Structures are given as C-alpha cells and as structure tokens.
Amino acid sequence: MVARLLRLRAALLLAAFRGRPIAVVRRVLLGLVAVVGAVALAWLPRWFSDDPGDRAAIDVVLASGVLLLAVLVPFFANRGHLEPRQFAGLPERPGSVALALLVTTVLSWPVLWMLVWLVSLWLFRPEWMASPWPPALACLLMLLLAVTGARLASGLSRLVVPRHQSGALRASGVIVLIAALPVAVFSVAQALRDPHGTMTADAAEILAWSPFGAPVFGVFLHETDAAAAYLRFAIALGSVLLLGLLWFLLVRVSLSTVAKPIESGAARHGLGWFERVPARPASVIGARSLTYWARDPRYRVALAAIPLAPVVMLLAFWVAGVGFEALVLLPLPVMLLLLGWSVHNDVALDSTAIWMHVASGTKGRHDRIGRLFPVLMIGLPLVLIGSSLTVTLVGDWRMLPAVAGMNLAILLSASGSSSVFSALMPYPTTRPGDSPFAQPAVVGSGSGAAQTFSMLLAALLAVPPVWVAFPALIDPGFAENMFALVFGVAYGVVVLAVCTLIGGRIFRRAGPELVALTQTFD
Structure with a gap:
C-alpha cells in the first residue's frame, strides 16, 4: 500500500x-x-x-x-x-x-x-x-x-x-x-x-x-x-x-465510524446563516440574530458608533499627557466593553418576534445564548487581532497573554451583564423599519436607568481581570502573564455562564410580561 x-x-x-x-x-x-x-x-x-x-x-x-x-x-x-x-x-x-x-x-x-x-x-x-x-x-x-x-x-x-x-x-x-x-x-x-x-x-x-x-x-x-x-x-x-x-x-x-449524513429533505442553500448552524434552538436564534445584525440598520448604526468612543477618550487622555503605552492599551477594552453592552436591550429591538420564543416554549438560556452569537462572532476575532496589534504597538509581545486574557474577560463579562438586563429592564427603542436615529416618545420608559445600571454592572465585572492583568502589564514576566491569561479566560467564561443562566431564568418567568411590554413599544 x-x-x-x-x-x-x-x-x-x-x-x-x-x-x-x-x-x-x-x-x-x-x-x-x-x-x-x-x-x-x-x-x-x-x-x-x-x-x-x-x-x-x-x-x-x-x-x-x-x-x-x-x-x-x-x-x-x-x-x-x-x-x-x-x-x-x-x-x-x-x-x-x-x-x-x-x-x-x-x-x-x-x-x-x-x-x-x-x-x-x-x-x-x-x-x-x-x-x-x-x-x-x-x-x-x-x-x-x-x-x-x-x-x-x-x-x-x-x-x-x-x-x-x-x-x-x-x-x-x-x-x-x-x-x-x-x-x-x-x-x-x-x-x-x-x-x-x-x-x-x-x-x-x-x-x-x-x-x-x-x-x-x-x-x-x-x-x-x-x-x-x-x-x-x-x-x-x-x-x-x-x-x-x-x-x-x-x-x-x-x-x-462514519460521518453523520445530512438530511436529504433539509434545505442547505439560500438560507444564509441558517444553513451554517445546526438545528438547535440556541443556534437558530443565533442565526436569526446574525441576520438582523447584517440587515437591520439599527444594529449597523450602533455597531459603527462603537469605535468613536475610544477615539474621543484617546484624544482627551493625549491632551492630558498620558503616555503612549497606556494610550495604546486603552481603545480595545473600551470597544469590547461597548460591544458587549450593546445588546443590553436586544429584547426590545426584537419586539416583533419575541412572541415566537415564548409561544414555542423556548428555554430562557437558549434565547440568551442565541442573542449573544453576533457579539461573540465579532468580539472574539476582535480580541485576537486587537490584542496582537496592541502588543505590537507597545513593542513588547511578552504581555500578549495578559492583554488577551483581560480583553476576553471584558468581552464575556459585558456580554453576560447585557444578557441579564436584556430580559430584566427592556425599554422602548427604535421600531423595526424606522430610521435608526428616531427615538420613540414614551414617558416614564426607564431607559436612562436601564442603560446606567447595565453599563455600571458591566464596568464592575470588568474590574477583576483588569486588576489581575495590571501587574503583568507593568512587569511582563512569564508566570504573571500566564496567570492573567488563565484567570481572564476562566473568569470570563464563569461570569458569562452565570449571567446567561440568570438571564434565562428571568426570561422564562417574565415571558408573557415581556411580550405584553414589547407590544406597547410597537
């Protein structure tokens, strides 16, 4: 042979x-x-x-x-x-x-x-x-x-x-x-x-x-x-x-062993993201969310606005005389924090279809996981590529594990906190089909409280990985960097899992109320 x-x-x-x-x-x-x-x-x-x-x-x-x-x-x-x-x-x-x-x-x-x-x-x-x-x-x-x-x-x-x-x-x-x-x-x-x-x-x-x-x-x-x-x-x-x-x-x-055959009656062409994911509740919800992010201008405008905040912060810190290395380390964590926070009101943005999840008996954790697909598909490559560019600009690749672990933990923890607030405190937002710059005139909507508390929780959850990574960034030793990487990955996964379960439980218990509430937004 x-x-x-x-x-x-x-x-x-x-x-x-x-x-x-x-x-x-x-x-x-x-x-x-x-x-x-x-x-x-x-x-x-x-x-x-x-x-x-x-x-x-x-x-x-x-x-x-x-x-x-x-x-x-x-x-x-x-x-x-x-x-x-x-x-x-x-x-x-x-x-x-x-x-x-x-x-x-x-x-x-x-x-x-x-x-x-x-x-x-x-x-x-x-x-x-x-x-x-x-x-x-x-x-x-x-x-x-x-x-x-x-x-x-x-x-x-x-x-x-x-x-x-x-x-x-x-x-x-x-x-x-x-x-x-x-x-x-x-x-x-x-x-x-x-x-x-x-x-x-x-x-x-x-x-x-x-x-x-x-x-x-x-x-x-x-x-x-x-x-x-x-x-x-x-x-x-x-x-x-x-x-x-x-x-x-x-x-x-x-x-x-033999490969699992594809069902002959299953459509595999022309379905976009649906033909690339398995037939599971969380995956299907994720495919639908990815389709929304690609076609709905409300998501595209919010996504395009995420890089602007780090630019403004960099200009302010540069005028204040902050060193180059600190400025280089700042933009990516801020962008990941905003990216994870951006889905804190996803239930309201999906108000015309939320009834399908409640009526079909979809488990809350499947709904929470599926809605995080776009954030993770954008955020994880951004963590890898952005961390690599960050350490290259700093000029010391030894701090790559600490930077990557810190950024990954920030992304996952911010996504987890948004998963909770998306089901806990939805507030009126732009209706589907309207201009992404139009805002509904609803009295007592509580949008300010929901945005403030969700951002505050995301920022608080980001403190531990930043605290652990800080010594490794100051003195980039091998042991400190590997510990920061392991801690960042473990911390982010644990926070995301816990918040997903909490958000899923809230969604399951408050499903009818969420449907009634979102119908008033339309």
Whole structure:
C-alpha cells in the first residue's frame, strides 16, 4: 500500500507541471519563490549575527514558528489532503493505512519546502560541522514532528468538523493567522534586529522547553551541557512518539465510524446563516440574530458608533499627557466593553418576534445564548487581532497573554451583564423599519436607568481581570502573564455562564410580561 500511495503522490507532484502553459509558469514561479524564501529564512540569522549563541536563540524562535505553522495550518486548510475515511472500503488494516499515509506525506510540496529549509540550515551553520550528529538528529526530529503533527491535525479536523462547515473553519484559520501575524512579524524582526537583547533570549529559553524549539536548542547545548541537550532531544522525541500514537488511534477511530449524513429533505442553500448552524434552538436564534445584525440598520448604526468612543477618550487622555503605552492599551477594552453592552436591550429591538420564543416554549438560556452569537462572532476575532496589534504597538509581545486574557474577560463579562438586563429592564427603542436615529416618545420608559445600571454592572465585572492583568502589564514576566491569561479566560467564561443562566431564568418567568411590554413599544 505504501508503494501505491508513493506512486500516487509522485503523480500529484508531477501534475503541477501539466496544464496550460501560463498556469505551469505561475506554479514554477511560486515554487522558486518558496525555495528562495526557505533559503533566506535559514540565512538571515547568520547575516544579523556572527555569534553562535545569538544565532541559536534566533534559530529557536524561527524554528518554533515554522513547526507551529506546519502543525496548525493543516487543521484549518486540508482540502487537498487524503483522509483515513477514504480508505474505509479497502481491505486494509488501520495500522497499514496510518503508516502509508504517514510515510507518503514526505512526497508533498510543504515537506519538500521544509527539507530545503533544513538543508540550508545545515549549510549556513559552520558550528554544526564540528559535531554533525546532534544537528542531524535535530533536523530529523523537526521533520518528523512536522509530518506527524500535520497528519494528526488534518485527520482530526476531518473527523470533528462536518464537511459543510469547512468554509467556516477556513475563515477561522484566516482570523487566527491575521491575529498572530503582527506578533510573529514583530518578534522575528526584534530577534533579527537585536540578537543580543533579553527579549530574544527569553523567548528562546521558553521555546527551548517546547517540542518546537527543543531540538534546535539541544544542538547548541551539546558541547557545553550534554545533560540539558539530551533532555531537550528527549522532549522532541517524546512529542514525535506521542503524535504518532495519536495518529494511529485517530485512523482507527476514523475507519470505524462514519460521518453523520445530512438530511436529504433539509434545505442547505439560500438560507444564509441558517444553513451554517445546526438545528438547535440556541443556534437558530443565533442565526436569526446574525441576520438582523447584517440587515437591520439599527444594529449597523450602533455597531459603527462603537469605535468613536475610544477615539474621543484617546484624544482627551493625549491632551492630558498620558503616555503612549497606556494610550495604546486603552481603545480595545473600551470597544469590547461597548460591544458587549450593546445588546443590553436586544429584547426590545426584537419586539416583533419575541412572541415566537415564548409561544414555542423556548428555554430562557437558549434565547440568551442565541442573542449573544453576533457579539461573540465579532468580539472574539476582535480580541485576537486587537490584542496582537496592541502588543505590537507597545513593542513588547511578552504581555500578549495578559492583554488577551483581560480583553476576553471584558468581552464575556459585558456580554453576560447585557444578557441579564436584556430580559430584566427592556425599554422602548427604535421600531423595526424606522430610521435608526428616531427615538420613540414614551414617558416614564426607564431607559436612562436601564442603560446606567447595565453599563455600571458591566464596568464592575470588568474590574477583576483588569486588576489581575495590571501587574503583568507593568512587569511582563512569564508566570504573571500566564496567570492573567488563565484567570481572564476562566473568569470570563464563569461570569458569562452565570449571567446567561440568570438571564434565562428571568426570561422564562417574565415571558408573557415581556411580550405584553414589547407590544406597547410597537
């Protein structure tokens, strides 16, 4: 089976040189650019520093980034990969299928690009020639780690993500790439610009204990600290064996299960967001909310106004003489706070359809969760991308965990508080179809109290993550930043879950009253 798949892989590689001449020339040029990029990536550290120790730190940072991409990218983009379920109809054992897919992955363009990079590393590092066996072992471990990690990520993605949701998965991968790109570019540029800096050394020391950087760092420790080098090699080898074991188990599970078929009578085209979500109450309500946010001008105007408040605050603080680093850290938390707070009156905005949830017996927590879909779909990418840009502008990527944890906690806690007040204190708002700038003239509506109390609660819930993240932002140590990240994620999830349950209980008990109240708004 291995020989047959190798011939198939070779045919697929040669297929790149067949077709229209323009397409072949374009593929050849892209291949040459990739080869030149691989060689340049291996040569850059030597150009920036002549010291082997500095080059070691830079190599650890670059190698960790390359291996991390090799493992993560196939999870989000795997349309051209063979999957184990395609071999379910053949009389082959799971072990032979797993071994064949793993071995034949070597004949693929990404692996060939990595081979070019590893060979270039060997040629551009004269210090490796003195003791060739550790570098050879390091290169072999990096190649095996990339191959097994890529196969496992691709197979896991095919197993857990339905085929009709592959587009959403690729979009999520693009968002993650955009979020990580500024930090990656900044860290690589910092490492190349200042090889002697503490930031590069700290990053290399942390990554050296991960499977991605351990083999490279072990090469440079071989002469001075053999025990530490052996330990790093053991970490890399253990990671490869673990990934290989998980791959064989994944193939066995994939061959013994079948994908859940899509119902033949279910409409899957022309329904917008409804065709992208499962047929569950919270998901359907979320799809309807997403449709409202895309088509209703009331939501678009409110969304467009969110970036204006941070701009006004930045101008005020800048005039007051606040430093640049503090100004950079301010806009994103304020925007996330306003974004989460923006749905505090969503029941009133949805006044013409709220009766459907009450009449159908929809559980309150499903209503609360569904209405938060647009906020979370906008806010989570904003947290990733905005946190990455924030630390890049500040100039210290070590504070990224604290910044991301703080911003995520602010978004989730503000969304949770709005989920409570949306059912507790709805007030009259612009009617559907009216101008988003028109306001209903209702006496004693209580809109001021609802807005004030909901914003006050959102601001109070945002204090703990800001308090925990503040020491990590002042002194960006590894332990402080990781604690701020873990606390921010856990705190935000807990607050959102508790507020969703409270808001759901309020919605269930006050459902008829909410229907009667919202009818008076229309």
